[in-house]
Amino acid sequence: MIQPRPRTIPEATVGRLAVYLRVLTGLADGGRTTVSSGELASAAGVNPAGLRKDLSHLGSCGVRGVGYEVTALRERIARVLGAERSRACVLVGIGNLGTALADYAGFGSRGFRFVGLFDAAPSQVGQEIGGLTVQHMSELEATVAEHEATIGVIATPAEVAQSVCDRLAAAGIRSILNFAPVTLTAPVGVDVRPVDLSVELQVLAFLGQQRTARAAEVTA
Amino acid sequence: MIQPRPRTIPEATVGRLAVYLRVLTGLADGGRTTVSSGELASAAGVNPAGLRKDLSHLGSCGVRGVGYEVTALRERIARVLGAERSRACVLVGIGNLGTALADYAGFGSRGFRFVGLFDAAPSQVGQEIGGLTVQHMSELEATVAEHEATIGVIATPAEVAQSVCDRLAAAGIRSILNFAPVTLTAPVGVDVRPVDLSVELQVLAFLGQQRTARAAEVTA
DNA sequence: AACTGTGAACTTCTTCACAGCC
């Protein structure tokens, strides 16, 4: 019994594959046909050997002595990531952040399609964003069911995020991207991926101050 | 020659410390005075042993048999992360995302203070967001110098992000949080931390589909 | 000659298990 290729790709690799996909799309648009691991790695901000190891999870797809064919590699990565399929997503919380997400063209080209935008405030309901009309929260379950959406994005205030999470999970959503600054708990079978913007800023600032402190220490 | 405590805290730990800080603030507001590692870990979505190891980087600050004192721990983490200082930040790109960031109250309580909001479009200049008036890009360097800002946030379209990065670096910014979907290069001494929202969504979706595929395989 | 693909070494991160203290 031979397993031709381990089906599981490391999470760290998946994140970088998404970046390579972005870079490759840019190269293809610029008319490039081939690219070496060194060049691609530099454009993606990673180590060349690491990039080759990442790509090795997709099976051999470069040519030794030459490099990678841009469009072939792009399509291979897109297929593995599922970016060629169009996955239905719903977005809850149409504040500034939610509006930015709903408007962001980058999602469409990556295989995501918003099928519902929801907010609890009547003042937000009815406005049109990115070709979609904002609906009231009461229509959440029906819309998820209708489009068989499996991905939800939470961009609400922290106070209501857990209850939104519960409703999304109950409605059939399997994966949730959470921008609210609160830790959510979801039933087994439902993934939650937190993105906390102030955590990112705090890590950035800390690493900067740590670097500065080290530099001062060496000088002393 | 004894080094009493290794000054460098692992990056992964720093990110979680920021989360603990958020949770502890919530507990303190709720009137809690002590908390155990198990409880705090559960509220932060991490493993209890890992939490204790994270906190051990700050030196011993719990009481065996009892737990941690909420406000003492919160202040200790805040001091380590530098959240008690007020650090001057500038934000470039006042679209929906930029507006969301400028408006986000969470930054203020974490020791960050926006001292300048910038956009290239005259239509954006002059509007007031979170108590600050949006300035034209031409005033970037002067404002950075005046407030001695060291942190910059880029929320511009991808096309102009590199040139904004160059200007921030030249103006004296040492740490940059980049929301533009492009890999930036900066001079040595300047850190760039990328946050790509569509990469997050892609990782989430991939892990979900991988999980689903594995489940189907087991069933078969 | 140039560049890929990958085993092996290395580093970092996570989890476990339990000694130590209240």
Added chain:
DNA sequence: GGCTGTGAAGAAGTTCACAGTT
């Protein structure tokens, strides 16, 4: 008894170095 702090084990991720291919 209950909970912290930490060495040790284990897992994951990164980097190196070079064999292999065109």
